[in-house]
Each structure stands twice: as C-alpha cells, then as structure tokens.
Amino acid sequence: MIYTVTTNPNIDYYMDLRAPLCVGGINRSGRELLAPGGKGINVSLMLRTLGKPSCVLGYLAGPTGRLLEALMADTGCDCRWFWLQNGQTRINTKINTSPETAFNASGPALTQADLDALCAFLRGLKPDDQLVVSGNLQKSPAGAFSALLSAAREAGISAVVDTSGAALQEALAFRPLLIKPNGEELCELFGERADTPEALLALARRAQAAGARNVLVSIGADGALLLAETGCVYRARLCNTRPVVSTVGAGDSVTAGFLAGLLDTGDYAEALRLGAACGSATAYSPCLAGRDMIEAVLPEVEVTAL
Numbered sequence: 001m002i003y004t005v006t007t008n009p010n011i012d013y014y015m016d017l018r019a020p021l022c023v024g025g026i027n028r029s030g031r032e033l034l035a036p037g038g039k040g041i042n043v044s045l046m047l048r049t050l051g052k053p054s055c056v057l058g059y060l061a062g063p064t065g066r067l068l069e070a071l072m073a074d075t076g077c078d079c080r081w082f083w084l085q086n087g088q089t090r091i092n093t094k095i096n097t098s099p100e101t102a103f104n105a106s107g108p109a110l111t112q113a114d115l116d117a118l119c120a121f122l123r124g125l126k127p128d129d130q131l132v133v134s135g136n137l138q139k140s141p142a143g144a145f146s147a148l149l150s151a152a153r154e155a156g157i158s159a160v161v162d163t164s165g166a167a168l169q170e171a172l173a174f175r176p177l178l179i180k181p182n183g184e185e186l187c188e189l190f191g192e193r194a195d196t197p198e199a200l201l202a203l204a205r206r207a208q209a210a211g212a213r214n215v216l217v218s219i220g221a222d223g224a225l226l227l228a229e230t231g232c233v234y235r236a237r238l239c240n241t242r243p244v245v246s247t248v249g250a251g252d253s254v255t256a257g258f259l260a261g262l263l264d265t266g267d268y269a270e271a272l273r274l275g276a277a278c279g280s281a282t283a284y285s286p287c288l289a290g291r292d293m294i295e296a297v298l299p300e301v302e303v304t305a306l
Contacts, residue, residue: 002047002054002130002259005118005148006040007137008107009058010090011068012248014287017097027095035287036071037092039134039162042252043259044077045288046278050260055080057118061108062088082117084108094248096286102248109139119151127156130263132255133171134162149174158213162255164188172211179212180255183219201225201233201306214268216275218254224276228268233306236276240300242284249288254279257294269303276301 014033021027036045044054056077060069061084068089072079087108095101125131131152137144145167152159158177161168164185171179186203187194194200197219204215204227213229223237257278261271277298281289284297 002044002052002132003122003125004040004044004047004054004056004132004134005122006038006056006058006135007110007118007140007144008090008135009036009038009041009060009068010092010105010107011035011064011071012037012092012094012287014094014096014246014248016286017095021095021097021099021101033287034071036068036075037249039252040132041072041077042249042288043132043134043162043256045075046249046253046256046282047260048075048077049288049291049294050256050274050278052256052260052263053078057121058082059084059108059110059114059118060089061086064091065089080121082114084110084114094246096246100247107139110137110141110144112141115141115144115147119147122148122151122157123154125152125155125157129155129157130259131157131159132162132259133159134252134255136163136165136167143170146170146173149176160255160259162251172207175211175213178214178216178255178258179207180216180218180251180258181207182251183217186217197222197225197235201227216254216258216272218251218279224254224272224279226268226272230268232268234269234272234303235306236272236301236303238276238280238297238300239302244283245286247283250279250282253282253289269305273298273301273303276303 015029016031056079090105090107093103161171161176215227217225254275258275261274281293
C-alpha cells in the first residue's frame with residue numbers, strides 16, 4: 001500500500017474572478033469550487049486517477065475538519081485521520097486570475113502526543129509499503145519531521161519526501177527514496193543561486209551526496225531534471241504547451257506520477273515521463289488533472305538522457 005502523509009491538510013476554495021484582481025476593492029467571482037487540499041492529499045488523489053490505491057494519513061480539527069473528512073469520503077480514497085483537540089482545519093483561497101494568487105492559512109498546532117500517535121502508526125507499516133511525506137510542520141514540536149522519517153525507517157521504509165527548508169535538510173540524513181524540490185527550494189537548501197539546468201544539476205548532485213537516493217527537480221515551464229541513484233541523468237520537456245490555468249497541485253501531481261510510473265515499470269525515464277505529464281496536465285486544469293488530460297499530454301513529453 002502507498003501511504004501519503006499530510007500533516008497540515010486543508011480545504012481549497014477556488015475562485016475564478018470576472019475581472020483582474022483589484023487590491024483594496026470588491027472582487028466578484030464567476031465560478032467557485034470547493035476541493036480537498038494539502039500536498040499528500042493531492043498525491044493520493046492523483047494516484048487514484050492513475051489507478052493506484054493509497055491511504056491518506058493526516059490531522060483534522062474542528063468543524064472544517066469534518067467538512068474535509070466528508071469531501072475526502074466523496075473521493076473514494078482510504079483515509080486514516082488523527083483528530084486534534086484544538087484549532088480548525090485550514091481553508092486556503094486560490095484566486096485563478098493573472099497573476100495567480102493564493103491565501104494560505106496557517107492551520108492548527110500539533111502537540112507531542114499528536115506527533116507520537118502518527119509515528120506509532122508509521123512504525124506499524126510493512127517494508128514493502130510506500131510512504132510519501134509532503135508539506136511542512138510549521139506548528140509542531142522540534143524535530144517533528146525527523147521523528148516521522150525515523151519511524152518510517154524503523155518500519156524498513158525509505159520515504160518519498162516533498163518539503164523544503166530545514167525539513168528538507170533533516171530528511172537527507174534518512175536517505176529518502178526521492179526528494180522533489182523545485183529549483184528555488186533546491187537553491188534554498190544550499191544557500192546558492194542556480195540560473196541554468198546545469199547549475200541545478202550540480203546542486204542535485206550535492207543533495208544526492210548528502211543522502212537523497214533520487215533527486216527530481218521541477219523547473220516549471222522548462223520541465224524537470226532527474227538525477228537517479230543509478231547515476232543516470234534525465235531531463236523531461238514538453239514538445240507542445242497549453243495555457244496554464246492553475247499551478248496548484250502541479251508539483252504533487254509530478255510526485256504521484258513519478259512514483260506510479262516507477263512502481264509500474266521500474267524505469268526511471270518512463271517514471272519521469274509520467275510525472276512530467278501529470279504535473280503539466282494539472283497546470284492546464286482548474287484543479288487536479290483528470291485522466292483524459294494526462295493521456296493527452298503524455299505523448300508530448302520528451303525525455304532525454306544527459
């Protein structure tokens with residue numbers, strides 16, 4: 001089973017404005033959409049679209065937590081929720097306009113007991129399970145991210161990790177199966193600038209030397225780079241592009257597509273192709289992409305060995 005961890009899940013409230021965003025004035029929406037959100041949840045939803053079952057692990061709180069629980073039940077995804085005593089599950093507002101604008105809430109705080117409950121669950125996983133740990137732990141006890149990965153290691157699992165900053169630095173010590181920073185997050189990790197794919201690749205090699213088995217770097221419209229644990233390097237690019245509708249969940253779609261592709265084929269190039277197709281398809285959609293869009297984009301992804 002694939003398990004995805006979302007420590008700070010949310011409800012995404014999408015709004016398509018009738019006119020450009022007016023700061024300081026009234027903005028009227030022409031269309032609204034309410035959807036479950038959070039990086040691990042997005043990964044599970046995309047995995048379901050790709051025909052891969054998974055189980056969502058995450059924390060919920062308050063009436064908005066009940067709403068998110070109901071929204072996730074409607075998706076058909078398996079979920080294992082850990083309920084918090086205080087706070088509210090957050091609601092993030094996504095404004096689909098130019099420029100794309102988001103208002104992300106901070107979410108509830110975690111206690112040591114909350115963290116211990118999730119770690120105890122992770123210790124019970126089996127070595128042939130897959131684990132994806134996504135997002136941040138901005139209101140949690142010190143060392144929380146390391147605690148989660150340590151619990152996974154005790155279960156014999158090397159996790160897929162999609163986070164940034166100090167949490168990403170912590171993760172490297174646990175030899176994650178995959179890290180998936182974007183270019184900005186990879187630069188932040190080492191406190192350096194990288195203005196070219198070659199420079200990003202050099203930083204990816206440093207991340208691999210520090211512990212990551214595979215490093216997948218998303219570079220927006222320029223595609224993605226993969227430094228595989230075999231030593232091979234691949235680049236994915238789109239031969240054709242479409243107008244970007246929303247980038248929300250695009251990176252999570254890359255993670256889901258890559259993991260699904262790797263489990264199905266064991267081929268890093270093909271896994272990168274599916275990951276890039278899923279990420280691009282989501283960017284071309286108002287929310288997470290459906291199967292039809294992914295299948296339309298897949299033939300347009302070109303993967304080359306560098």
